[in-house]
Amino acid sequence: MAKPTYKRAERVADQIRVEVADILARKSKDPRLASVTVTNVKVTNDLRIARVYVTTFRDGSEAQEVHKGLERANGFIRAELGRRLGLRYTPEITFRPDLSEAGTERILQLLDELRPREETQGTPGLG
Numbered sequence: 001m002a003k004p005t006y007k008r009a010e011r012v013a014d015q016i017r018v019e020v021a022d023i024l025a026r027k028s029k030d031p032r033l034a035s036v037t038v039t040n041v042k043v044t045n046d047l048r049i050a051r052v053y054v055t056t057f058r059d060g061s062e063a064q065e066v067h068k069g070l071e072r073a074n075g076f077i078r079a080e081l082g083r084r085l086g087l088r089y090t091p092e093i094t095f096r097p098d099l100s101e102a103g104t105e106r107i108l109q110l111l112d113e114l115r116p117r118e119e120t121q122g123t124p125g126l127g
Helices: 008-029 031-034 061-072 074-087 100-121
Strands: 036-043 047-054 092-097
Touching: 008 036, 008 047, 008 074, 031 036, 031 061, 047 061, 061 074, 061 092, 074 092
Parallel strands: 047 092
Antiparallel strands: 036 047
């Protein structure tokens, strides 16, 4: 019988992503955390450390305030997560900004800039 390729760490990471997003949306009373979206979670194979990647619609100093709010709520989030997951050890959580979205926005911007050039020059070979 073939082993499943979906590792336990990946399943736990998916569950942590769902639960942390729910905790931030429903249980958190900090207004700084209202604009936070959990985009990804990476968990070590021993399930001891979870890196939670988040994004926010705020820029500059407001984004730093959101990060401070996340660090302040870290203990509460970890305790709530421990109650919900039922693991022997609740992973230590570190919040990190998800920078992949900024890269995605830049790529989309470049593609939008290319479209007008293609429309004015016509598309070769499609006629």
